Amino acid sequence: KQEVTQIPAALSVPEGENLVLNCSFTDSAIYNLQWFRQDPGKGLTSLLLIQSSQREQTSGRLNASLDKSSGRSTLYIAASQPGDSATYLCAVIQGAQKLVFGQGTRLTINP
């Protein structure tokens, strides 16, 4: 059974810092990995989707990497801003179409 773990559970950093969020998964047979953002009381917003054949994806200040063989992904956020404060979730998809989520990292950017 696939298990997804995110470390740390919570992170607080000053504005302007670069930061890395970590995601690990136990079964490397995945189709893709997706990073989401969730604001309090809201649904999920997709940030980046990495296909299993890809190593990384970039969108603006966000860069996500994927190492299937080691079962790891990282989300890099450059020049963090208070508006980046949210919970970040990673999820993997396998043969079935369901996403398997980690528990999330709650990020706070302090002005």
Added chain:
Amino acid sequence: GAGVSQTPSNKVTEKGKYVELRCDPISGHTALYWYRQSLGQGPEFLIYFQGTGAADDSGLPNDRFFAVRPEGSVSTLKIQRTERGDSAVYLCASSLYAGGGSEQYFGPGTRLTVT
């Protein structure tokens, strides 16, 4: 275009009652998914539809939960004899097709509280 919409946004019901939660997917999306998110946890898969049929319902916790998508568009998640443990946010997502390369887009969720 419009995103995934869910109604109601909040539902409070008494233990033992029946509830229906509705999801309107993005127009043209053939695949539809239901997830449940408990406080402080990531979402957990319940069921997904490809067209009108439930392709995988392995995440439904028990037979009190049922979902339909009769015309291949709108879906309804039905919960009978609700229990306090059913309290959670129920999220719906849709994708262009059911495949690992097709991105899932989520609605805002329905917050269900069973008193």
